[in-house]
Amino acid sequence: MGTESGRDAFGKTLLELAEKDERIVALTADLSDAIRVHWFAQRFPDRFFQIGIAEQDMIGTAAGLAMAGLIPFATTFAVFAANRANEQIRMAVCYNGANVKIAVSHGGLITGEDGATHQGLEDIAAMRLMPGMTVIVPADGPETRLATIAAAEMQGPVYLRLTRLAFPHVTDGIREPFVIGKARTLRTGGDVSIIACGIMVGMALEASEMLEREGISASVVNMHTIKPIDQETIIAEAKRTGCVVTAEEHSVYGGLGGAVAEVLAEHYPVPVVRVGTPDTFGESGEPHALLRKYGLTPEAIADAARRAIRKKKNLASLTG
């Protein structure tokens, strides 16, 4: 089974896209190697804009490039885009409807040893709040490649979260094409629906195998697009299984979990248990150790699934 980090897949795909479409340009804020745009910089020096350690300037410059008819990919770490340059993304990009693609690495805890200041745990929520923004969190390298292509092809602002580390591929077997806004279901089950994004999709699959051995049948849905969220799939899953678990490498507030809860609360209320980081900052540590410490593991997802099923049963006994 292949493994490729999101950022590697992104960097290579961007280069391929740029060979075919001369409108594609790239920017970075002194992180060209980290976000894998150094290959682009080498191959297309005239189309690469190093803006230095000035993320707000980078976002504004990207908006201007888009206004001049180009397709800019602005790259940095999640925190520096979504938090530091939040207002610039709001006004220069989203309010202008500028065709800017913001590709970020270091979202989540797998940032690792750099610690809390560099671990973006609020970015999905922050970007969800932007009118007109499309938010994509690909599950693995191959899906990152497809998401990059789709982002370049669509008109309008896109926020693309790239994984820093390589994880085993989980989308290799999927026949369904990648469509922004359309979740891809990896497993269909009857007892609980696990809706995940990013590296948590692979963990959700592992959790579903654990649950299978206990006689629990779980759906696993790869919700790669957090905005616009695939309401249909969420509601259909809730109708089929009656309880939902969400899993993301992100705070439980306002990200995938928040989005799913919003949909279900209004359209088809069922118990929802969210797996993600609690209301806390991260810390320095080896990435996998951090994932374990903060409860982003297959075990945590399986546990959440069992809790969700218990809530479902309790509700049924109350109302039944």
Next chain:
Amino acid sequence: MPNLEQVARRIRRDVIQMIAVSRSGHVGGALGVAELLAVLYFDQMKHRPGQPDWEERDRFLLSNGHVCAALYSALARSGYFPAEELLTFRKINSRLQGHPSVHDRLPGIETASGPLGQGLSIACGVALGLRLRGIDADVYCLVGDGEMQEGQIWEAVMTAAHYRLNRLAMIVNWNGLQIDGKVEDVKNLEPVVDKLAAFGWNVLDIDGHDIGQIREAIRTFKRRESDRPCAIIARTVMAKGVPFMENQAVWHGKVPSMEEAVRALEAIGPSEAFSDLVDLAQVHA
């Protein structure tokens, strides 16, 4: 070419009339940039009002978006949209938003603005993009002096110099005032000419109400004798043209009463360019 003094006066009259009717808006800065906009839109910029998306057009980006009443006037009077629409300024469902927007599709607006400090970055991006695409056009960005307290402006100042954006002109509306008083008291920015020169810009320092000096400065910019971006420090008076308002920080955002508006129009004097949007004296009476 129309008489630019008359056009500037028309812009001033429009600003007062628009804000008096909308009961909301920023008169001070708008009155101060009348000559700058008159020269840009009626003399120096290469543009086609009937074809706002013309690719070869010079681009004007307003960074200190609150002075937009003046920009809207310049756009309407040069033919981007009907002048009558100016009276919908700040009203619900209007294309003339309180701070400029692209979102509401008013022809001639290159970017939204309002949150200070962002326009110059965007202007740099436009200039970089036009150069990459081989499009023969200049980019003008108007910023406020207080706005230069925003760090992002200096990020863009560095970008422009680093990338040798000599088709980019930053015009600074230097009236020495901001909401909380004099710029020098709030957070001093002088000596701005020296600062910008140290950052690698070619800096011109002019009287922002002198049509001749404005034209000459822009011509200097266009000659591109160096690869440095060009800053034009336009020394202006806030609320220029209305002596009882001039040089007082309160007129940054205070709305004149109908009576004050009528007095302001009298002070500005009539304009031979175009006609009044509305007869305020009638409305007031």
